[in-house]
Amino acid sequence: MPLSVEEIRKDFPIFERTVRDGKKLIYLDSGATSQKPNAVIDAESDFYRFHNSAAHRGVHQLAEEATDAYEGARETVATFLGAPGGSNEIVFTKSATEALNLLAYAMGNAAPGSRFALEPGDRIVVTEMEHHSNLVPWQQLAQRTGAELAWFEVTPDGRLDLSALDTVISHGTKVVALTHQSNVLGTINPLDEIVRRAHEVGAVVILDACQSAPHMRINVEELGIDFLAFSGHKALGPTGVGVLWGRINLLENLPPFLFGGSMIEMVTMTSATWAPVPQKFEAGVPNMAQAVGLAAALDYLTKIGMDNIHAHESALTGLLLDKLLAIDKVAVIGPTSNTERGSALSFTVSDIHPHDLGQFLDSQGIAVRTGAHCAWPLARRLNVSATTRASLYLYNDEQDCQALADGVVAAQRYFGSF
Amino acid sequence: MQLDSLYQEVILDHYKHPQHKGLSSNFDAQVHHVNTSCGDEITLNITLEADIVSSLTWDGQGCSISQASVSMMSDLLLGKSINDASAILSSFCELMASKGTSTGDADLLEDAVAFAGVSKFPGRIKCALLGWMAFKDVVIQAQSK
Numbered sequence: 046m047p048l049s050v051e052e053i054r055k056d057f058p059i060f061e062r063t064v065r066d067g068k069k070l071i072y073l074d075s076g077a078t079s080q081k082p083n084a085v086i087d088a089e090s091d092f093y094r095f096h097n098s099a100a101h102r103g104v105h106q107l108a109e110e111a112t113d114a115y116e117g118a119r120e121t122v123a124t125f126l127g128a129p130g131g132s133n134e135i136v137f138t139k140s141a142t143e144a145l146n147l148l149a150y151a152m153g154n155a156a157p158g159s160r161f162a163l164e165p166g167d168r169i170v171v172t173e174m175e176h177h178s179n180l181v182p183w184q185q186l187a188q189r190t191g192a193e194l195a196w197f198e199v200t201p202d203g204r205l206d207l208s209a210l211d212t213v214i215s216h217g218t219k220v221v222a223l224t225h226q227s228n229v230l231g232t233i234n235p236l237d238e239i240v241r242r243a244h245e246v247g248a249v250v251i252l253d254a255c256q257s258a259p260h261m262r263i264n265v266e267e268l269g270i271d272f273l274a275f276s277g278h279k280a281l282g283p284t285g286v287g288v289l290w291g292r293i294n295l296l297e298n299l300p301p302f303l304f305g306g307s308m309i310e311m312v313t314m315t316s317a318t319w320a321p322v323p324q325k326f327e328a329g330v331p332n333m334a335q336a337v338g339l340a341a342a343l344d345y346l347t348k349i350g351m352d353n354i355h356a357h358e359s360a361l362t363g364l365l366l367d368k369l370l371a372i373d374k375v376a377v378i379g380p381t382s383n384t385e386r387g388s389a390l391s392f393t394v395s396d397i398h399p400h401d402l403g404q405f406l407d408s409q410g411i412a413v414r415t416g417a418h419c420a421w422p423l424a425r426r427l428n429v430s431a432t433t434r435a436s437l438y439l440y441n442d443e444q445d446c447q448a449l450a451d452g453v454v455a456a457q458r459y460f461g462s463f
Numbered sequence: 464m465q466l467d468s469l470y471q472e473v474i475l476d477h478y479k480h481p482q483h484k485g486l487s488s489n490f491d492a493q494v495h496h497v498n499t500s501c502g503d504e505i506t507l508n509i510t511l512e513a514d515i516v517s518s519l520t521w522d523g524q525g526c527s528i529s530q531a532s533v534s535m536m537s538d539l540l541l542g543k544s545i546n547d548a549s550a551i552l553s554s555f556c557e558l559m560a561s562k563g564t565s566t567g568d569a570d571l572l573e574d575a576v577a578f579a580g581v582s583k584f585p586g587r588i589k590c591a592l593l594g595w596m597a598f599k600d601v602v603i604q605a606q607s608k
Binding site: 066401415421 | 465466469470475500501502503504524525526527528529584586587590
């Protein structure tokens with residue numbers, strides 16, 4: 046069903062304001078963070094206004110309400126992801142970055158010889174298109190444990206080179222961590238073969254779904270993966286909340302990462318035992334208002350329909366690709382075909398540095414991201430020091446795409462030919 | 464248009480026709496500075512004779528602001544004493560911190576007062592300062608030899 050962008054925008058108060066001396070806001074930076082609908086802003090502030098108390102602590106009414114709201118949010122996330130083991134498979138973190146670090150540190154805490162323990166001779170596999178948050182934690186884990194870090198390279202058109210799949214995911218691979226959709230290229234990675242091979246050698250597959258979960262229907266069971274991370278704020282939710290999903294039997298066998306209140310079962314002066322999952326991974330009073338806000342965001346997305354949102358973005362991406370590729374001296378960094386592709390679209394305009402282009406577009410009210418997008422190795426691989434990225438969401442429309450294309454042409458006029 | 468206060472003609476001129484670009488083969492010290500937020504890079508070579516900057520060459524890549532700034536800086540500081548160069552450096556840093564309230568000391572900064580408009584764009588101040596911070600660093604390294 047086609048989306049009514051006009052109706053959707055009414056739900057997002059930020060579109061009532063203007064930028065740079067009265068210009069209409071054209072927000073094309075949802076890949077960095079999404080805007081928030083009233084439903085989310087209200088859910089978060091209503092928690093503070095009416096229900097605020099520490100979840101899982103105390104027997105008073107507010108503590109009950111806070112616990113219900115927080116655990117209800119967990120149910121919502123479990124349903125959103127199709128978690129086969131239900132809400133116990135959902136761990137709230139402060140961000141997707143923390144979720145990925147949780148996995149890396151927890152594995153680093155594993156007892157020698159246990160399922161998740163890494164040692165010299167073991168391998169961690171990533172890809173060349175990872176965001177730093179799904180690369181650096183694994184680099185560090187490899188350094189701490191002596192395991193080897195290996196990776197899939199990226200082809201010139203921005204796809205994963207899987208020609209050496211069985212060699213890269215070798216026997217001895219314990220972890221395969223990759224992005225579902227590249228935050229720079231927009232590429233949606235094919236998972237079936239990777240998951241099959243990873244499981245063949247006994248590795249777990251960790252999916253960074255930051256750029257996919259907000260934009261398409263996700264079912265972790267169908268994907269066949271073992272762990273998944275995504276951030277709330279990129280999915281219309283508040284900042285300060287991320288999600289880690291993991292298969293229940295794996296989470297149960299994974300040692301904790303952060304230690305403290307709530308995550309324990311019994312404590313003596315010299316030792317402690319752990320609470321069951323997911324509490325084992327949630328030390329401290331949790332980010333309740335943010336989790337509740339995220340649940341409101343997922344409810345909002347679900348009501349519109351993830352398939353509808355994906356279809357809407359896909360149509361716009363095709364349109365934007367055509368418009369940009371029709372402009373002289375514009376090069377798209379990433380797939381130029383609109384298949385297996387999300388709505389993050391990076392490009393360069395020869396002679397105009399992305400920083401200057403971004404500044405010019407800003408003067409037109411258009412918000413884009415410029416730089417290396419937290420993916421330096423990828424930028425080096427593709428031989429670009431920086432790009433301009435437009436990223437679309439459910440509140441964008443054809444006019445936004447046209448405004449960007451017009452803005453690029455106007456920038457070429459403004460800066461002249463260098 | 465406010466954008467024009469950022470992209471002054473003289474800035475775009477230096478971007479199109481950078482001065483002292485191309486690294487000298489001999490130098491007393493060399494530094495490489497990167498703006499981690501956007502990836503702009505500058506390598507700067509310096510040679511001192513007594514107390515005078517006798518050679519200042521650079522190479523780099525980045526936006527018009529960062530590249531024009533290092534180009535103008537090398538033009539301005541070449542042949543100056545370390546003391547004079549430091550005074551110019553301080554004056555430029557003050558201008559960048561002025562949030563658009565200063566027009567800059569034209570006696571000291573000459574053409575570099577064109578960067579006054581940059582101070583109104585917080586996201587771009589680092590770009591303008593990239594080469595200047597590299598200079599501060601390279602002088603310390605050359606002097607410690």
